[in-house]
Amino acid sequence: MRKNFYIRSALSVILLMHSVVSIFSGDVNNFGRLYLDTVGFSPFGIYLAWAIKLIHLFSVFLIWYDPYVKAVSIFNILIFIFGIYLIHWQNGWYVVGGGTNGIEFNVLLICCFLQLMFTEYHSLKKEKRSS
Template identity: 45%
Template sequence: MFQQNLVLRLALAIILFMHSIPGMFNGGINDFGNLYLNQIGFDPFGVYLAWAIKLSHVAAAILFIANKYIKWAAWPTLFILVVGIFMVHLEHGWFVVGGGQNGVEFNFLLIAVISHLLIEDKRSKLS
């Protein structure tokens, strides 16, 4: 059972870790909270919200690696990714690099991978 979707789960976990852990040590999370979230109306909670987002990514990564509580890891992460599309990426178009910058394509791919893991998790519990 642990082997199910192992490559996808590990790749997803690495991405979630790499989008979270460096910012914990280089000020990136605080900057995201102060310089973006607070500026768009989340003041004075922007930094707390930024930390909650990134800590949820770390927790989700651990759960995806362990192949446990996939639903609990997936739904908050999906919510964050979809909200991120509308709040940050959509105005930049589709492409992350090449034909554009900071677009939705990366979030779209992560949403597809997480959705696949949700479907497979449910399917494995039904059989």
């Protein structure tokens, strides 16, 4: 079984749903025009929104190929950090329960990507020593 199979599976499903649904519903365009443009990214808000969604979409597949795990992790971690800063921080910690739209889910995703990234790094390092 591939290392971190369960983390890769969960991240793949989450990123797939997060990208495909918003692409087909038109939310990605609204996010770019109605949010990103208004917080200072105009006139590039829509392009940035599409870049984020396409990174998530391509990550679904690239996360399964060990040479791309580190790059996929870094790109997604940066997206989630900016998401925390721009959107979720003002809402506190909780996504549901003690609040809404907080940072807890993004923090969990960042930790999953860090685990994936550093597990792969250490396994590659061990393989190089034994060669």
